[in-house]
Amino acid sequence: MNVVLFNPRAQKAHRRLPLSLLMLARVLDCEWALVDGNVEPGAEQRLDALCARPGTVLLVTVMPGPQLGVATPSCRRLKARYPGLTIVWGGYFATVYPEAAARDPGVDFVVLGQGERTLPELLDALRAGGDPTAVPGVAAWRDGGLVRGPTRASVRPADFPDPPYERLDMERYAARTFLGDRTYNHHASAGCPYFCNFCAVVNMFEGKWIPDPADHVVRIVRRLATEYRADAIEFHDNNFFAWEKRVVEVSRGITDLGVSWWGEARIDTMLGFSGATWEAMARSGLRMVFFGAESGDQDAIDGMEKGGLTVEDTRALNRLARRHGIRPEFSFVLANPGDPERDVERSLALVRDLKADNPDCEIILYMYTPVPLPGMYDEATKQGFALPKTIDDWLSPEWAGYDRRRNPRTPWITPGLVDSVYDFETVLHARYPTVSDLRMGPWQRRALRALSAARWRLGWMKAPYELRLLQKAWGYRRPEEMGF
Numbered sequence: 001m002n003v004v005l006f007n008p009r010a011q012k013a014h015r016r017l018p019l020s021l022l023m024l025a026r027v028l029d030c031e032w033a034l035v036d037g038n039v040e041p042g043a044e045q046r047l048d049a050l051c052a053r054p055g056t057v058l059l060v061t062v063m064p065g066p067q068l069g070v071a072t073p074s075c076r077r078l079k080a081r082y083p084g085l086t087i088v089w090g091g092y093f094a095t096v097y098p099e100a101a102a103r104d105p106g107v108d109f110v111v112l113g114q115g116e117r118t119l120p121e122l123l124d125a126l127r128a129g130g131d132p133t134a135v136p137g138v139a140a141w142r143d144g145g146l147v148r149g150p151t152r153a154s155v156r157p158a159d160f161p162d163p164p165y166e167r168l169d170m171e172r173y174a175a176r177t178f179l180g181d182r183t184y185n186h187h188a189s190a191g192c193p194y195f196c197n198f199c200a201v202v203n204m205f206e207g208k209w210i211p212d213p214a215d216h217v218v219r220i221v222r223r224l225a226t227e228y229r230a231d232a233i234e235f236h237d238n239n240f241f242a243w244e245k246r247v248v249e250v251s252r253g254i255t256d257l258g259v260s261w262w263g264e265a266r267i268d269t270m271l272g273f274s275g276a277t278w279e280a281m282a283r284s285g286l287r288m289v290f291f292g293a294e295s296g297d298q299d300a301i302d303g304m305e306k307g308g309l310t311v312e313d314t315r316a317l318n319r320l321a322r323r324h325g326i327r328p329e330f331s332f333v334l335a336n337p338g339d340p341e342r343d344v345e346r347s348l349a350l351v352r353d354l355k356a357d358n359p360d361c362e363i364i365l366y367m368y369t370p371v372p373l374p375g376m377y378d379e380a381t382k383q384g385f386a387l388p389k390t391i392d393d394w395l396s397p398e399w400a401g402y403d404r405r406r407n408p409r410t411p412w413i414t415p416g417l418v419d420s421v422y423d424f425e426t427v428l429h430a431r432y433p434t435v436s437d438l439r440m441g442p443w444q445r446r447a448l449r450a451l452s453a454a455r456w457r458l459g460w461m462k463a464p465y466e467l468r469l470l471q472k473a474w475g476y477r478r479p480e481e482m483g484f
């Protein structure tokens, strides 16, 4: 059997290792090739040539958003050209919206959740000419409906061989970021133990968190540092810091390497870490941590079922991180149901306070975009919100901004509210340009800071066209656009 793994283009600037596919490649017992649209200029042509071989199975990873817009036409075209080709989709889009994915003419099967155990069984079923929809974790569109095997339990990434780095041109993935000149990414756990009702990680892992052991994580980081000269690591785990003991062991195990690192955490978890843990993390090179602050309005946070997080926790964490020289990166999910105006007003006020307490903190502003989970999604549907049913609808101009969490289409949001958030964001990023943007030089930063000083001080955020124009002209990228 000939297997082709395809990572449709999702980013241009910062090229990350295609971990979703590397994790799958390591469980394949047959010949395989990987085509990475993010780094290969002639990706589509190579894909075409590889899929021309009879009996090929094409494995495609698809995130919601622009990657879906690349995956869909490619798969439809290949399927029309090579009717014998079997196309399997997996990843967040396929898992969260299996009906839309499975009914598309460019897709034969969908894998729900992690693929390490499901994929070999799916391939065996295909080889044997059996029915792959009986395999746990596999779904397909049959006679106008979704047919799916039973759900499959999550697996621990470390229970499988290392990602096959040797099969990639690793130089292509050594990225220059604010962390270092040769940044690589790794994923050292599966899932997250929380059930926040706006987060697709819950759809994927249903509240399970399965960490790789600390010594395994240390070994991989040492490999990346010694074999591939990594000087920085981004841990892409949904919740890297969920277990303090593991964090301490990893920190101690990598301190001598001199790598800088970044990861994602919960505010309340890290507030509970001891001073010694904070010191160990800082010593080991931890530079920045991404946190879900979500809102400055406690009612909105409670509505998200954030597991007891409070606004005061966010303020306290901001000060604690500053004391230890670790930069917090706070993500907000704005315009929630209930009182969206109050949510936005209190959240933007909190952002100003956080910046006053710690000018080095970073801020990311998203809009609440419902995912199909009990809670706020039900509230949205009651008010008339409905997700697209087909991929063509997902790709229509009305839904294009949805997955980027910038244009949520929730019934309660008004254009005025959206504008007020983005006006604020423009002034914020002019007054405090993010460290993760490497395009703008020091004088451009100084100019933006000076030009926005009065607006920021007076709270005059409306229509900052002059700042927006300069940010555009100088190619400024917000932190969440780092990959684009």
Ligand code: B12
Binding pocket: 007, 009, 010, 011, 016, 018, 019, 020, 021, 023, 024, 038, 058, 059, 060, 061, 062, 063, 064, 065, 066, 067, 068, 088, 089, 090, 091, 092, 093, 096, 111, 113, 114, 115, 116, 119, 187, 199, 200, 201, 236, 237, 238, 371, 403, 404, 405, 480, 482, 483, 484
């Ligand atoms: C790295 C990353 C990116 C990178 C690029 C990734 C890439 N593919 O090139 C960049 C920065 C570009 C990016 C952008 C965005 N991302 Co992103 N990203 C991630 C992140 C942090 C890691 C992905 C990863 O490598 N995971 C590790 C691998 C091993 O896990 P995995 O992808 O889930 O793969 C497993 C299974 O899904 C399955 N599987 C996956 N693919 C396939 C394929 C087949 C055939 C099979 C059988 C199985 C299978 O098996 C794999 C092994 O177990 C995830 C969060 C996370 N921790 O996963 C968010 C995440 C996927 N991103 C997300 C989002 C929302 C976005 C953006 C829309 C954000 C934005 N506002 O701009 C954009 C849109 C991207 C686009 N262009 O379409 C969300 C998706 C949420 C949702 N609603 O579905 C996530 C979950 C973050 C979050 N917690 O909200 N992202």
Ligand code: SF4
Binding pocket: 192, 193, 194, 195, 196, 199, 200, 201, 202, 238, 239, 266, 292
């Ligand atoms: S803690 Fe973070 S990753 Fe975990 S469910 Fe909540 S929002 Fe998602």
